[in-house]
Amino acid sequence: MAVAAVASARGYDPHLIGLEDVSHDGPASKRIIAGYGFWIFILSDMVMFSCFFAAFAVLSGQTAGGPTGAELFNLRNVAIETAFLLCSSFACGMASIAAEVRYQLWFQVAMVVTCLLGIGFLIIEFHEFADLIARGAGPSRSAFLSSFFALVGCHGAHVSAGILWLLTMMAQVFAKGFRADILRRFLCFALFWHALDIIWVAIFSVVYLLGSAA
Amino acid sequence: MSDSHGLPQQADLAPGDEEVVSVNVRVLGYLVGLGLAVLLTATSFFVAGTNLVWQPSIPVAIIVLAIAQIGVHLVFFLHITTGPDNANNVLALAFGLLIVFLVIGGSLWIMANLNDNMMPMDQLMHMQR
Numbered sequence: 017m018a019v020a021a022v023a024s025a026r027g028y029d030p031h032l033i034g035l036e037d038v039s040h041d042g043p044a045s046k047r048i049i050a051g052y053g054f055w056i057f058i059l060s061d062m063v064m065f066s067c068f069f070a071a072f073a074v075l076s077g078q079t080a081g082g083p084t085g086a087e088l089f090n091l092r093n094v095a096i097e098t099a100f101l102l103c104s105s106f107a108c109g110m111a112s113i114a115a116e117v118r119y120q121l122w123f124q125v126a127m128v129v130t131c132l133l134g135i136g137f138l139i140i141e142f143h144e145f146a147d148l149i150a151r152g153a154g155p156s157r158s159a160f161l162s163s164f165f166a167l168v169g170c171h172g173a174h175v176s177a178g179i180l181w182l183l184t185m186m187a188q189v190f191a192k193g194f195r196a197d198i199l200r201r202f203l204c205f206a207l208f209w210h211a212l213d214i215i216w217v218a219i220f221s222v223v224y225l226l227g228s229a230a
Numbered sequence: 231m232s233d234s235h236g237l238p239q240q241a242d243l244a245p246g247d248e249e250v251v252s253v254n255v256r257v258l259g260y261l262v263g264l265g266l267a268v269l270l271t272a273t274s275f276f277v278a279g280t281n282l283v284w285q286p287s288i289p290v291a292i293i294v295l296a297i298a299q300i301g302v303h304l305v306f307f308l309h310i311t312t313g314p315d316n317a318n319n320v321l322a323l324a325f326g327l328l329i330v331f332l333v334i335g336g337s338l339w340i341m342a343n344l345n346d347n348m349m350p351m352d353q354l355m356h357m358q359r
Contacts, residue, residue, distance in 0.1 A: 044242060051244030055319055059326030066330040070337035095275055102267055105307055109260040112246075113253055207246045210307040214300050217271075221296035225278040229288050 047200055054204040058211045061174075065215055068170055072163040072223065080158035085227030088153055090144070094224045097140050098216065101175075104133035105213040112206050118194045127186045130209070134179050141172050168223065171215055178212060181205050245319040248309045263306025270299040 044052075076085070111126035145165070148154065155165035185205050188198050243249070248256060274295040277288055304310045310319050348354075 045244075047247070048242055048244040051246055052318060052322075055245035056322055059322055062326055063329045063333065066333045070334045073334065073338055074341040091275065091279065098271055102264065102271065105303070106260055106264045109263075109307055110257070113256050113260075117253060203244060203246050207308060210246075210303060213307070214303050217296055217299050217303065220271075221274060221292050225274060225292050226289055229278050229292070 068167040078159040082158040
């Protein structure tokens with residue numbers, strides 16, 4: 017309102033040059049800086065994953081006479097893994113809300129659910145890998161399987177690191193409460209966990225569903 | 231930014247943060263995201279194993295469903311929206327996507343081209359003798 021009044025008092029002034037009380041917001045809050053920096057990290061992580069995806073896409077037909085994806089993949093397991101990770105992402109969202117309203121019990125419960133679903137995902141994935149290797153379809157069998165283990169294993173390693181981070185966040189919130197710095201770390205963790213789910217969407221579509229269809 | 235010079239500005243949002251709304255609305259947002267994601271995932275798995283649709287369309291359908299689901303996750307879980315307070319986050323995402331598509335698309339293009347131009351393997355073996 018004040019701006020419009022000043023502008024009209026001085027006549028046409030589209031760039032507000034005559035405005036005297038130009039106020040600047042100052043530097044962004046630490047929460048925005050930390051979150052934005054971590055967002056850049058996640059995007060660079062996705063760029064790294066895109067290299068693994070590119071390698072897999074190029075090599076997916078190079079089975080060297082070995083088994084193809086259609087012969088190896090068990091889509092029922094993949095569906096369960098997907099459900100686990102999706103519900104885990106949802107539980108992480110509930111933990112975000114609990115953190116924002118500073119509700120310790122709800123936060124810890126949501127984080128335990130997030131953690132258990134993530135561990136369930138890892139157990140299924142580990143069984144799948146062990147089963148493939150036992151059937152002679154390990155990463156050294158063909159270029160297709162090398163790129164498969166590299167891509168899916170890299171995602172699994174990220175999930176494992178995420179679970180360690182998750183447990184750290186539970187302990188920190190329990191011991192130190194919802195301090196601003198702890199909440200910033202949790203914001204970054206939530207971004208990380210949701211981003212892993214996005215990578216998994218790409219993996220189950222490109223690797224498993226397209227691999228089984230072809 | 232220049233269009234809002236001197237005007238009371240809306241503060242930016244950190245990626246992952248939402249506008250201030252009540253807890254119920256926020257839980258509802260995650261529930262909507264979960265519902266859409268489940269729907270898209272189920273469709274994806276159904277399409278992959280069905281004979282009801284034209285077979286050559288299946289890979290395209292799976293890719294489209296995956297992109298849609300990634301969009302759902304970005305909006306409902308990561309809260310990356312197109313609001314004015316989210317411009318920096320979206321721009322960073324756009325740049326990331328550019329690199330991702332260059333890497334994947336470029337690799338596929340180059341390798342397919344090389345494959346097409348390469349001599350069939352049996353002839354290559356014959357020459358090496």
